[in-house]
Amino acid sequence: MNYCHSPNKEGANKPAPPNLAIASQLHAGCLWREVGEPDRSAAAAMNTLRVVAFLFLAHPVVAQVYCVRAIGHTPFYERIFLAKGNPLRPSTLRGVDDLGPLARYPETNRIDRVFTEFHKERTNGLYVSCLSEVPLSPVAFRAPGGLISFEQVRELLRDTVAVPRNSWTNHLGHTGGGRYVLSFLDSKSGEIVIDLRAGGCAVVFFPDQTFRCIMPQGISCLKTQAYLEEKSKRK
Numbered sequence: 001m002n003y004c005h006s007p008n009k010e011g012a013n014k015p016a017p018p019n020l021a022i023a024s025q026l027h028a029g030c031l032w033r034e035v036g037e038p039d040r041s042a043a044a045a046m047n048t049l050r051v052v053a054f055l056f057l058a059h060p061v062v063a064q065v066y067c068v069r070a071i072g073h074t075p076f077y078e079r080i081f082l083a084k085g086n087p088l089r090p091s092t093l094r095g096v097d098d099l100g101p102l103a104r105y106p107e108t109n110r111i112d113r114v115f116t117e118f119h120k121e122r123t124n125g126l127y128v129s130c131l132s133e134v135p136l137s138p139v140a141f142r143a144p145g146g147l148i149s150f151e152q153v154r155e156l157l158r159d160t161v162a163v164p165r166n167s168w169t170n171h172l173g174h175t176g177g178g179r180y181v182l183s184f185l186d187s188k189s190g191e192i193v194i195d196l197r198a199g200g201c202a203v204v205f206f207p208d209q210t211f212r213c214i215m216p217q218g219i220s221c222l223k224t225q226a227y228l229e230e231k232s233k234r235k
Contacts, residue, residue, distance in 0.1 A: 077156050080147045081178040081198040094147055096178050102144045105181035111193055111205050121165050122212040130204060130212050131157040134192060138184035147180065153194065160200060160214040168201060168213035175199035 074088050080096055082089040089095065096103060105111075114120055125133075134157055141150050176198040183193045190207030201215040 075152065075155060075159070075200065077148050077152050077196060078198070078200050080180065081176060094145060096147070096180050099145045099147075103180070105144070105183070105193075107193070108181060111181070111195060111203075111211075114205060114209055114211055115195075115203060118165070120210045122162070122206075122210050123164070125162055126164065127161050127217070129158055129160065130162045130214060133206075133212070134204065135186035135189050137186065139187050140185040141182075142184065143182040144180070148182070150184065153182070153184070156194075156196070156200065156202060157204075157214070159216065160202070161217045162212050163215050165213050168203070168215055171199075171215060171219060172197060172201060175201060 076093070079089050079093060082095065084091075084095070084097065122133075131154070136154060138150065143149075143153075178198045180196045181193065182196065183191055185191050186207075192207065193205040195203040195205070199216070199219075201213075203211050203213050205211045
Protein backbone atom coordinates (compact mmCIF):
# COMPACT_ATOMS: atom_id res chain seq x y z
CA MET A 1 0.00 0.00 0.00
CA ASN A 2 1.19 3.50 -0.79
CA TYR A 3 1.18 6.09 1.95
CA CYS A 4 1.05 9.83 1.39
CA HIS A 5 3.01 11.94 3.84
CA SER A 6 4.55 15.37 4.05
CA PRO A 7 8.25 15.16 5.08
CA ASN A 8 9.25 17.41 7.94
CA LYS A 9 12.80 18.67 7.62
CA GLU A 10 12.88 20.01 11.17
CA GLY A 11 12.32 16.63 12.86
CA ALA A 12 9.83 13.84 13.08
CA ASN A 13 8.35 15.04 16.38
CA LYS A 14 7.35 18.46 15.08
CA PRO A 15 4.25 18.52 12.87
CA ALA A 16 4.48 20.31 9.55
CA PRO A 17 2.35 23.44 9.15
CA PRO A 18 -0.90 22.88 7.21
CA ASN A 19 -0.74 23.81 3.55
CA LEU A 20 -3.95 23.65 1.55
CA ALA A 21 -2.29 23.41 -1.85
CA ILE A 22 0.15 20.65 -0.78
CA ALA A 23 -2.60 18.72 1.01
CA SER A 24 -4.78 18.85 -2.11
CA GLN A 25 -1.94 17.60 -4.31
CA LEU A 26 -1.06 14.79 -1.90
CA HIS A 27 -4.69 13.74 -1.61
CA ALA A 28 -4.90 13.64 -5.40
CA GLY A 29 -1.77 11.46 -5.51
CA CYS A 30 -3.18 9.02 -2.96
CA LEU A 31 -6.47 8.75 -4.77
CA TRP A 32 -4.72 8.35 -8.13
CA ARG A 33 -2.58 5.42 -6.98
CA GLU A 34 -5.34 3.58 -5.16
CA VAL A 35 -7.76 3.35 -8.09
CA GLY A 36 -7.48 1.34 -11.25
CA GLU A 37 -6.77 2.76 -14.69
CA PRO A 38 -10.43 2.88 -15.89
CA ASP A 39 -11.50 4.85 -12.79
CA ARG A 40 -8.84 7.58 -12.92
CA SER A 41 -10.97 10.18 -14.72
CA ALA A 42 -13.84 9.72 -12.28
CA ALA A 43 -11.46 9.92 -9.33
CA ALA A 44 -9.89 13.11 -10.71
CA ALA A 45 -13.31 14.72 -11.14
CA MET A 46 -14.34 13.79 -7.61
CA ASN A 47 -11.05 15.11 -6.24
CA THR A 48 -11.58 18.43 -8.02
CA LEU A 49 -15.04 18.80 -6.50
CA ARG A 50 -13.66 18.06 -3.02
CA VAL A 51 -10.90 20.63 -3.38
CA VAL A 52 -13.31 23.31 -4.61
CA ALA A 53 -15.71 22.60 -1.75
CA PHE A 54 -12.86 22.74 0.76
CA LEU A 55 -11.69 26.06 -0.67
CA PHE A 56 -15.13 27.59 -0.19
CA LEU A 57 -15.38 26.32 3.37
CA ALA A 58 -11.87 27.35 4.36
CA HIS A 59 -11.75 30.69 2.58
CA PRO A 60 -14.94 32.81 2.49
CA VAL A 61 -13.08 35.40 0.40
CA VAL A 62 -12.75 32.86 -2.41
CA ALA A 63 -16.51 32.41 -2.41
CA GLN A 64 -16.93 36.15 -2.69
CA VAL A 65 -14.63 36.47 -5.70
CA TYR A 66 -15.61 33.32 -7.55
CA CYS A 67 -19.35 33.55 -7.07
CA VAL A 68 -21.32 30.39 -7.75
CA ARG A 69 -24.97 29.57 -7.46
CA ALA A 70 -26.87 26.36 -6.90
CA ILE A 71 -30.07 26.45 -8.90
CA GLY A 72 -32.41 23.78 -10.17
CA HIS A 73 -33.81 25.74 -13.08
CA THR A 74 -33.36 29.09 -14.80
CA PRO A 75 -36.49 31.28 -14.63
CA PHE A 76 -37.63 33.11 -17.75
CA TYR A 77 -36.91 36.48 -16.13
CA GLU A 78 -33.25 35.39 -16.16
CA ARG A 79 -33.28 33.80 -19.60
CA ILE A 80 -34.17 37.07 -21.33
CA PHE A 81 -30.61 38.25 -20.57
CA LEU A 82 -28.93 35.25 -22.18
CA ALA A 83 -27.40 35.54 -25.62
CA LYS A 84 -29.10 34.02 -28.63
CA GLY A 85 -27.95 30.47 -29.17
CA ASN A 86 -27.57 29.77 -25.46
CA PRO A 87 -29.07 26.33 -24.68
CA LEU A 88 -31.10 27.88 -21.84
CA ARG A 89 -32.72 30.43 -24.14
CA PRO A 90 -35.25 28.89 -26.54
CA SER A 91 -35.05 30.17 -30.11
CA THR A 92 -38.59 31.53 -29.79
CA LEU A 93 -37.85 33.52 -26.62
CA ARG A 94 -37.30 37.22 -27.18
CA GLY A 95 -34.67 38.83 -24.98
CA VAL A 96 -33.39 42.27 -24.05
CA ASP A 97 -31.13 42.17 -27.11
CA ASP A 98 -34.28 42.23 -29.28
CA LEU A 99 -35.79 45.38 -27.80
CA GLY A 100 -33.74 48.20 -29.28
CA PRO A 101 -35.29 51.59 -28.36
CA LEU A 102 -38.08 49.83 -26.43
CA ALA A 103 -35.57 48.95 -23.71
CA ARG A 104 -35.34 52.56 -22.58
CA TYR A 105 -37.44 53.37 -19.56
CA PRO A 106 -38.45 57.04 -19.53
CA GLU A 107 -37.62 57.53 -15.84
CA THR A 108 -34.27 55.75 -15.76
CA ASN A 109 -32.48 58.93 -14.69
CA ARG A 110 -34.86 59.33 -11.75
CA ILE A 111 -34.41 55.81 -10.36
CA ASP A 112 -30.65 56.00 -10.90
CA ARG A 113 -30.59 59.18 -8.85
CA VAL A 114 -32.70 57.63 -6.08
CA PHE A 115 -30.33 54.65 -5.94
CA THR A 116 -27.39 56.93 -5.14
CA GLU A 117 -29.18 58.34 -2.09
CA PHE A 118 -28.19 55.84 0.59
CA HIS A 119 -30.69 57.09 3.17
CA LYS A 120 -33.56 55.97 0.92
CA GLU A 121 -32.60 52.31 1.09
CA ARG A 122 -34.88 50.06 3.12
CA THR A 123 -32.51 48.29 5.50
CA ASN A 124 -34.98 46.30 7.60
CA GLY A 125 -36.20 42.79 6.84
CA LEU A 126 -32.98 41.62 5.20
CA TYR A 127 -32.46 38.09 3.84
CA VAL A 128 -36.19 37.44 3.48
CA SER A 129 -38.55 37.94 0.56
CA CYS A 130 -40.02 41.40 0.09
CA LEU A 131 -43.13 39.97 -1.60
CA SER A 132 -45.38 41.22 1.20
CA GLU A 133 -44.23 44.81 0.66
CA VAL A 134 -45.30 44.95 -2.97
CA PRO A 135 -48.98 45.33 -3.97
CA LEU A 136 -49.85 42.57 -6.41
CA SER A 137 -53.15 43.85 -7.83
CA PRO A 138 -51.96 46.36 -10.43
CA VAL A 139 -54.32 48.42 -12.54
CA ALA A 140 -51.60 48.83 -15.17
CA PHE A 141 -48.48 46.84 -16.02
CA ARG A 142 -45.69 47.97 -18.31
CA ALA A 143 -43.01 45.52 -19.47
CA PRO A 144 -41.17 46.73 -22.60
CA GLY A 145 -41.64 44.29 -25.44
CA GLY A 146 -43.73 42.05 -23.19
CA LEU A 147 -40.68 39.94 -22.33
CA ILE A 148 -42.04 38.83 -18.96
CA SER A 149 -45.50 38.60 -17.44
CA PHE A 150 -46.74 39.94 -14.14
CA GLU A 151 -46.88 36.37 -12.83
CA GLN A 152 -43.14 36.14 -13.49
CA VAL A 153 -42.66 39.38 -11.55
CA ARG A 154 -44.46 37.71 -8.65
CA GLU A 155 -42.12 34.74 -9.02
CA LEU A 156 -39.10 37.07 -8.95
CA LEU A 157 -40.23 38.71 -5.72
CA ARG A 158 -41.06 35.35 -4.16
CA ASP A 159 -37.77 33.65 -5.00
CA THR A 160 -35.40 36.46 -4.03
CA VAL A 161 -34.43 38.02 -0.71
CA ALA A 162 -33.72 41.57 0.36
CA VAL A 163 -30.01 42.32 0.69
CA PRO A 164 -27.87 45.33 1.64
CA ARG A 165 -27.02 47.68 -1.18
CA ASN A 166 -23.30 46.92 -0.97
CA SER A 167 -23.93 43.16 -1.31
CA TRP A 168 -26.03 43.81 -4.38
CA THR A 169 -23.49 46.07 -6.08
CA ASN A 170 -20.64 43.68 -5.26
CA HIS A 171 -22.47 40.75 -6.80
CA LEU A 172 -23.48 42.72 -9.89
CA GLY A 173 -19.89 42.49 -11.08
CA HIS A 174 -20.18 38.68 -11.13
CA THR A 175 -23.17 38.63 -13.47
CA GLY A 176 -23.50 39.27 -17.16
CA GLY A 177 -24.59 42.65 -18.44
CA GLY A 178 -28.08 43.78 -19.28
CA ARG A 179 -30.90 45.79 -17.80
CA TYR A 180 -34.67 45.53 -18.08
CA VAL A 181 -36.84 48.11 -16.33
CA LEU A 182 -40.55 47.45 -15.85
CA SER A 183 -43.25 49.09 -13.79
CA PHE A 184 -46.80 48.66 -12.61
CA LEU A 185 -49.37 50.95 -11.05
CA ASP A 186 -51.28 50.22 -7.89
CA SER A 187 -54.51 52.16 -7.38
CA LYS A 188 -53.71 52.89 -3.74
CA SER A 189 -49.91 53.05 -3.47
CA GLY A 190 -48.85 54.43 -6.82
CA GLU A 191 -46.15 53.34 -9.29
CA ILE A 192 -43.64 50.63 -8.44
CA VAL A 193 -40.58 50.27 -10.65
CA ILE A 194 -38.40 47.16 -10.85
CA ASP A 195 -34.91 47.51 -12.30
CA LEU A 196 -34.15 43.92 -13.29
CA ARG A 197 -30.59 42.80 -14.01
CA ALA A 198 -28.96 39.55 -15.17
CA GLY A 199 -28.88 36.64 -12.73
CA GLY A 200 -32.19 37.46 -11.07
CA CYS A 201 -30.91 40.58 -9.29
CA ALA A 202 -33.15 43.63 -9.13
CA VAL A 203 -33.89 46.88 -7.34
CA VAL A 204 -37.48 47.62 -6.32
CA PHE A 205 -38.37 51.32 -6.24
CA PHE A 206 -41.42 52.10 -4.13
CA PRO A 207 -43.86 55.02 -4.53
CA ASP A 208 -42.48 56.70 -1.39
CA GLN A 209 -39.11 57.11 -3.18
CA THR A 210 -37.43 54.36 -1.16
CA PHE A 211 -35.82 51.28 -2.69
CA ARG A 212 -34.83 47.76 -1.80
CA CYS A 213 -32.18 45.53 -3.40
CA ILE A 214 -33.06 41.89 -4.01
CA MET A 215 -31.17 38.86 -5.34
CA PRO A 216 -31.51 35.06 -5.34
CA GLN A 217 -30.69 33.52 -1.99
CA GLY A 218 -28.68 30.59 -3.39
CA ILE A 219 -25.68 32.75 -4.32
CA SER A 220 -22.42 31.97 -2.53
CA CYS A 221 -21.21 35.55 -2.09
CA LEU A 222 -24.54 36.45 -0.45
CA LYS A 223 -24.08 33.60 2.04
CA THR A 224 -20.59 34.86 2.80
CA GLN A 225 -21.83 38.41 3.33
CA ALA A 226 -24.66 37.28 5.58
CA TYR A 227 -22.23 35.15 7.60
CA LEU A 228 -19.82 38.03 8.07
CA GLU A 229 -22.57 40.43 9.11
CA GLU A 230 -24.03 37.93 11.57
CA LYS A 231 -20.57 37.29 13.00
CA SER A 232 -19.94 41.01 13.47
CA LYS A 233 -23.22 41.37 15.40
CA ARG A 234 -22.12 38.74 17.89
CA LYS A 235 -18.93 40.57 18.83
